[in-house]
Amino acid sequence: MSVYPPAGIAAPARRGTVAVFLGVTFAVTWGLWLPLLVDARTGPSGTLDTVPATFFVASAGPAVGAVAATWFAAGPAAVVRWARRILRLRFRGFWWFAALGMPALYYLVGFFTAAFAAGGWPDPAAFGTTGKLPGLPWPLVALVWAATFGLGEEAGWRGWLLPVLAERVTVFWASVLVAAVWIVWHAPAFFFNPTYQAMGAGIVGWMLALVLGSFVLSWMTAGARWSIVPVVLWHAGFDLLTAADQSAGVIASTISAVVMVQGAVCAALLWRRRMARHPRHSPRSAAA
Template sequence: MSTFIRRRPFLSFAIAAYFFSWTAWLLSFQMAGSPAVFLFHLAGFGPLIAAMVVVKVQRRSLRRWLVGLFKWRLHPGWYLFAFGFPVLLVAIASLIYRLMGYPLDFSPLPNRLGAYLPSLLLLALVGGGNEEPGWRGLGLPTLQQQHSPVVATGLLGLVWALWHLPLLATNPDVASGAIGLGQILFIAIVTLVSIATHAFWYTWLINCTGSVLLCIILHASYNAANGLLLLVPEEALRGSSYQTLLVLMTLVLIASVGALLVQTKGQLGAQYPR
């Protein structure tokens, strides 16, 4: 087992992350109350736990690896990007959504702004940010040792996106049985494309800064902005309106990544491109 992990570190990491997270998620779906909530959130630590196993088997210092993830002495502009870019994406998508003739609802905004920072902190710890030491702290650098930034990001993005697949069961339309198999597949495909596309911004950010901490902030900021600052009526988060919104947000993200690839000439901030 140890020999396989040393020879195939990324594959070993991915298998372990999937096994831990999917097992915990599937168990949580069979339970109720506090045990279900605990297992559901524990599943999000799968990539981190898998990465720690690989680092340990590679006989590297676990403490040094963990400390190295949290590089924080950086230009304030990087923090502004990590906190603000997801808000900008949501604002652009909301504007286009409104221009398409769909309504926006600003009435919840005051309460949501008050909840934004506490939610951001919680999401950084247990709601997405906790994945980043695995994906960007071990997965990405391992792949970039053998592949170009674009190829490495594409591979990691696919693994990262598919890892989220069990969470499709938490979608209200899916959980209630309100939509058919075709619509479920459509939502799954668009969601997976969206997540995989996100990976390019994370690669650029960590290649430029070397800081997984910023990736944690970016991940938490996106989840917070998507959950609290998407000012659409409650009914728009169900049925065809939700699917339209999901496609729109994915297209905005794809356009932004296209601009990033052009601007960086496909190198995504890598200092020594392959």
């Protein structure tokens, strides 16, 4: 598996294209999250009692940023080529297995650990359900996660920013840079999202998990010939399992630990390929 992107699949052809991506991405997400932050900080509890739809809509920031940057770099035709590339289904069957099999593994490990710790299996009726999406059964919850924080984020992070950076540095270091942007992008949520506010000092572990998770998702994206379909499915499955109300505590922490181990392995694989000889590609166009 080559971890270098094909020449020019997403690299900016105009100076300032990365700045356009970052500016639009943060403006869209933070602009939609700002009213939630204000409501939470001015309310009696200091957090949101209910999560409005704008919380999920804001996840489209990276995707909108990718569209804006690609258009800025090479026009509307490049946007079409970029969309076809990130959503193509022509990749090895292994990556379908990885996209669906890894969340299944997380489920088994996390829920068996919870059953051992509590002396009984978690309530199957509560699987995947969350107070952020009240009343929705888990298949619809999974669909929402896939369409929002799955596609909305990954179209930008792994669909645009990762291959752009990988034209300049190795995928290993591009993964680190994407993770750094990803961490900062979440910043406003720590002032209104109850899940994040409850972390306390655990935010350090959360940031480490995000960096290691970035290696996992970069490994999958590069392996799937730079399609983001596998990572969208993975992202949706991960969110379904860890963001569920019943997952708070043992299940979520166990799954995060498994992903961190996977991330360390993927980081080693990407680092090793960095040490091998690979042809470097110079950016020539915005998308292909």
